[in-house]
Amino acid sequence: MYVKKVAVVGAGTMGADICYTIATRGIPVVLRDVDDAQLARAQQHIQELFDGRVGSNKMTAMDAADRMGFITFSSRLEDLTGVSLAIEAVTEQMRVKEAVFRELDRTLAPLAIIVSNTSALSISHLAAVTGRPDRVAGMHFFYPAHMMKLVEVIAGDHSSDETITTVMRLAEEIRKIPVRVKECPGFVVNRVLMASMAEVLRFKEERGLAAAEIDQTITEAKVAPMGPFFLADALGLDVAYEVAQHLTQELGERFRPSQELKTLIAEGHLGMKTGRGFYSY
Ligand SMILES: NC(=O)c1ccc[n+]([C@@H]2O[C@H](COP(=O)([O-])OP(=O)(O)OC[C@H]3O[C@@H](n4cnc5c(N)ncnc54)[C@H](O)[C@@H]3O)[C@@H](O)[C@H]2O)c1
Missing domain, CATH: 3.40.50.720 (NAD(P)-binding Rossmann-like Domain)
Structure with a gap:
């Protein structure tokens, strides 16, 4: 057509x-x-x-x-x-x-x-x-x-x-x-991306690290073109949260969104689109 x-x-x-x-x-x-x-x-x-x-x-x-x-x-x-x-x-x-x-x-x-x-x-x-x-x-x-x-x-x-x-x-x-x-929750890219995003958010909480420290390490090591926290701010924290919630329901606990993500959203900080997320813009 x-x-x-x-x-x-x-x-x-x-x-x-x-x-x-x-x-x-x-x-x-x-x-x-x-x-x-x-x-x-x-x-x-x-x-x-x-x-x-x-x-x-x-x-x-x-x-x-x-x-x-x-x-x-x-x-x-x-x-x-x-x-x-x-x-x-x-x-x-x-x-x-x-x-x-x-x-x-x-x-x-x-x-x-x-x-x-x-x-x-x-x-x-x-x-x-x-x-x-x-x-x-x-x-x-x-x-x-x-x-x-x-x-x-x-x-x-x-x-x-x-x-x-x-x-x-x-x-x-x-x-x-x-x-x-193929149809499956998160398809291919988001399934991989959100699994690693959930892990890096947990890592930040466990170690009490700053978003910028992790982002800098990841970009300097050329693991990804941008750090996960900068990326999450760009995508929209509300969108990331909804996707993580859905994947948790469908695929299990490894996708559960972190408490920090929930708190930022509850405070109205959705990333670049609201001027503040893990970073301020
Ligand atoms: N943000 C990303 O990086 C990204 C990447 C890939 C896919 N997506 C997907 O794209 C979709 C949109 O995400 P986004 O980040 O652009 O969201 P967004 O929150 O920036 O925009 C959503 C828009 O939908 C509008 N809307 C809500 N209800 C509507 C309705 N009934 N009729 C018409 N418009 C309506 C809202 O007014 C808003 O402008 C989501 O399904 C998301 O998962 C997002």
């Missing part, structure tokens, strides 16, 4: 970058959120990404304006008319995603595909709340979505081959490297 118009639902950390990535390839895209302030922030963020490309001579100002014109920022469901593939990137909570899947199922044409950017939740479960389980799949981007090449493509129990082929092709069209993975 040829994807003529895309919707990205959820204009947060991931949704805005995914939307930008799609628009840069000249594909019309509607960025939808229920929160107008969030849509305004996303628009500003995307404009800054285009400005950055112009500033570094990777794009002309005219091309940037042209590509920005491919995006419709909207909180109105009516603007989803003509969308052939919707990427759900809302809050990582099953009940929120279920509601969005039901809404998209009611709104989009019967042949349209709905994919989720969930970090860990079940694609088959989400598919089951729609009347089109064959046209539902996972399309998991990584942070920051406009830079990271890998996209995990996840087939649910009833995803059709045509759906998976369409999602793989769209990923390639927007210059990503799609990898088909």
Whole structure:
């Protein structure tokens, strides 16, 4: 199936970058959120990404304006008319995603595909709340979505081959490297990442170390391009917490989020997006 118009639902950390990535390839895209302030922030963020490309001579100002014109920022469901593939990137909570899947199922044409950017939740479960389980799949981007090449493509129990082929092709069209993975909690990358994240959080608590000490050791040893605490702040501590909670329920205690993570979230410190997490910004 040829994807003529895309919707990205959820204009947060991931949704805005995914939307930008799609628009840069000249594909019309509607960025939808229920929160107008969030849509305004996303628009500003995307404009800054285009400005950055112009500033570094990777794009002309005219091309940037042209590509920005491919995006419709909207909180109105009516603007989803003509969308052939919707990427759900809302809050990582099953009940929120279920509601969005039901809404998209009611709104989009019967042949349209709905994919989720969930970090860990079940694609088959989400598919089951729609009347089109064959046209539902996972399309998991990584942070920051406009830079990271890998996209995990996840087939649910009833995803059709045509759906998976369409999602793989769209990923390639927007210059990503799609990898088909089996459905399981956390898929591949987050299962590995969250297991190591849980261990490093426990290690910090046990030893009473500062986040910066651990981050510095890990980056200097070239174990990872950035330290786990800086990464957690960038991903969003609330997102990391929800994923860890889900993996704990599904796979066991080794994923349990640390007390420090819970305390930071309870105090409203969600990482870069609120100006404070393990670090202050
Ligand atoms: N943050 C990451 O690094 C990362 C990486 C890969 C995947 N993900 C996944 O992407 C999804 C989004 O994560 P995020 O970090 O962008 O979250 P976020 O909190 O930054 O943004 C979520 C957005 O969803 C919007 N939203 C909530 N309910 C909605 C609804 N009913 N309709 C439309 N919009 C609604 C919120 O207003 C908010 O703007 C999650 O499933 C997360 O697990 C996140």
